[in-house]
Amino acid sequence: xxxxxxxxxxxxxxxxxxxxxxxxxxxxxxxxxxxxxxxxxxxxxxxxxxxxxxxxxxxxxxxxxxxxxxxxxxxxxxxxxxxxxxxxxxxxxxxxxxxxxxxxxxxxxxxxxxxxxxxxxxxxxxxxxxxxxxxxxxxxxxxxxxxxxxxxxxxxxxxxxxxxxxxxxxxxxxxxxxxxxxxxxxxxxxxxxxxxxxxxxxxxxxxxxxxxxxxxxxxxxxxxxxxxxxxxxxxxxxxxxxxxxxxxxxxxxxxxxxxxxxxxxxxxxxxxxxxxxxxxxxxxxxxxxxxxxxxxxxxxxxxxxxxxxxxxxxxxxxxxxxxxxxxxxxxxxxxxxxxxxxxxxxxxxxxxxxxxxxxxxxxxxxxxxxxxxxxxxxxxxxxxxxxxxxxxxx
Ligand code: NAI
Ligand code: MG
Numbered sequence: 001x002x003x004x005x006x007x008x009x010x011x012x013x014x015x016x017x018x019x020x021x022x023x024x025x026x027x028x029x030x031x032x033x034x035x036x037x038x039x040x041x042x043x044x045x046x047x048x049x050x051x052x053x054x055x056x057x058x059x060x061x062x063x064x065x066x067x068x069x070x071x072x073x074x075x076x077x078x079x080x081x082x083x084x085x086x087x088x089x090x091x092x093x094x095x096x097x098x099x100x101x102x103x104x105x106x107x108x109x110x111x112x113x114x115x116x117x118x119x120x121x122x123x124x125x126x127x128x129x130x131x132x133x134x135x136x137x138x139x140x141x142x143x144x145x146x147x148x149x150x151x152x153x154x155x156x157x158x159x160x161x162x163x164x165x166x167x168x169x170x171x172x173x174x175x176x177x178x179x180x181x182x183x184x185x186x187x188x189x190x191x192x193x194x195x196x197x198x199x200x201x202x203x204x205x206x207x208x209x210x211x212x213x214x215x216x217x218x219x220x221x222x223x224x225x226x227x228x229x230x231x232x233x234x235x236x237x238x239x240x241x242x243x244x245x246x247x248x249x250x251x252x253x254x255x256x257x258x259x260x261x262x263x264x265x266x267x268x269x270x271x272x273x274x275x276x277x278x279x280x281x282x283x284x285x286x287x288x289x290x291x292x293x294x295x296x297x298x299x300x301x302x303x304x305x306x307x308x309x310x311x312x313x314x315x316x317x318x319x320x321x322x323x324x325x326x327x328x329x330x331x332x333x334x335x336x337x338x339x340x341x342x343x344x345x346x347x348x349x350x351x352x353x354x355x356x357x358x359x360x361x362x363x364x365x366x367x368x369x370x371x372x373x374x375x376x377x378x379x380x381x382x383x384x385x386x387x388x389x390x391x392x393x394x
Pocket of ligand 1: 018069070071072073074098290291307308309310311312313314322323324325327365371
């Protein structure tokens with residue numbers, strides 16, 4: 001196996017805490033790699049006016065493999081106020097570096113596995129009709145189109161005359177025609193046939209490779225006839241290439257209801273950007289939430305792996321750190337899957353499963369404690385202790 005170089009981007013806040021923990025696990029499992037640090041995030045914005053510096057983009061282009069912690073982003077006024085004085089008034093505007101990275105490298109396939117670990121006190125449970133509770137085992141993998149749709153960024157408040165004219169050419173714009181510009185906001189939902197096809201194909205390939213029984217496309221084609229319609233159409237086309245795997249089509253709103261009724265029924269789920277974002281958070285909530293939610297952003301050349309959580313600034317300065325490193329470690333395991341080291345990835349997941357089911361070492365979130373410096377008094381483990389426990393099980 002060729003030796004890999006991994007670009008490590010801890011970013012801000014707890015990104016700096018959890019990323020090094022995942023490296024300890026990668027080393028322990030015998031993954032042979034070199035790691036190169038790259039700057040990203042809020043400090044880069046303040047100092048350089050760019051949260052995703054060119055040198056980081058170049059490193060990713062060269063090495064093609066990235067591990068990312070989390071970044072902090074703040075509303076426009078705050079972002080402008082924190083920019084260093086020399087850079088102010090130069091027309092710089094903050095742009096999310098993770099969204100930027102996805103767009104720059106065409107990381108159009110986002111994969112978010114949501115699998116419950118037996119014994120996790122945060123797992124979803126439901127009441128049985130005859131009394132008592134049951135804990136369905138959830139194993140869903142969400143494939144979210146990552147670069148188009150509602151997050152393509154084509155939006156306006158007070159759109160220009162040209163945009164208004166174009167909108168007015170649609171009969172359904174009639175009720176909005178006389179709304180004053182400053183009172184009118186428009187976000188365009190843009191999807192392409194090739195984007196839909198690629199995400200659907202990635203979903204079916206995953207289902208085949210890992211033996212999932214079905215793929216569910218989650219859209220709203222009865223209302224969003226053009227965009228959701230195209231996604232569903234492409235998913236149907238792809239299904240023909242995978243005749244042994246049925247395609248289910250469920251409306252996004254209905255899916256949010258079914259989710260807590262029978263989550264064990266779902267395997268691979270595929271959706272456009274916003275809907276995929278929503279569904280993946282919803283599924284993640286059934287299997288432990290942010291401390292467990294991992295993800296991959298995969299393009300034709302470059303792939304970046306990250307926990308779905310953010311920088312959790314309120315816990316950034318706690319010493320020792322309290323946050324759960326499992327989401328980051330699971331993301332690193334996804335990186336191993338990606339580079340053909342699936343056996344090592346599986347060992348990591350088994351070690352995590354063992355620690356969770358044993359139940360001796362639990363971070364504050366797993367004990368449902370409010371976060372803070374005194375969680376240790378209530379039996380919570382430190383971030384490092386959780387990693388140690390995983391290492392002991394490897
Ligand atoms: P967040 O995910 O940072 O934190 C929300 C809450 O979830 C935390 O206060 C904490 O209670 C819990 N949490 C998060 N990660 C955890 C972990 N590993 N272990 C245990 N508990 C954990 O989201 P929030 O507070 O909305 O945003 C904070 C900052 O992060 C913002 O600046 C936001 O823009 C940014 N953000 C960045 C993301 C990224 O880097 N991909 C994603 C989401 C938010
Ligand atoms: Mg989200």
